[in-house]
Amino acid sequence: MATQRRKPESKSSKTEPELPSVPSVWKRAFTSGSEWPDKDELLDVIYWGRQIVGIIFGLIWGAVQMKGIVGLALFCAINAGILYVYFMGFQKIDDEEFGGVWELTKEGFMTSFALFLIVWIIVYSAIYFE
Template sequence: MHFNEPKDQFLDVIYWGRQLLAILMGLIWGYLGLTGILGLSSFVISNSIAVYIYSINFNVENDDVMQDVKEGFMTSFASFLVSWILIYSALYF
């Protein structure tokens, strides 16, 4: 058994949960027609807050919450942008 297995599993949950949340948020943001800095900043803030709340409530080791918040952020940001742009373009152009 790997020594750090529970932490790795926790980070996997954060990573994949963040991906799903980002795609869902991209679909919603695109449908609502949000654009520009409002759309980008609201995604960053709400996605980070959601992961932070999840981390402080379910992290069994409470060692570094900010590391949890950074886990998988850039890939979730890319997923958000793709889904946001596709839905917005399909509905408004």
């Protein structure tokens, strides 16, 4: 009696969506005018870029004894400005594909602001607390 065996399905016949590789996202993030077929990838780059900006400026503001509303206003203006230049000048994207300039500008802003405040307060308190 002969037994029939099933042929194993090849991986190419499956229709699983491919996940973007991290190196390709990094490459596109640092290459001017990159194509972003998945809009969420650019939004992720903007989000994490804002977090890095928040940490860096929190360290700087705490180290140079920046205080008050001036520090807050400067951070907000610089944070929005850096990201605006990044997505409009460096990446040259069509902002309407992502919901407009306002949607891109506010992407990850509040978490970046909170992270900035935490780092600013910790660094300032650690260096200048009596």
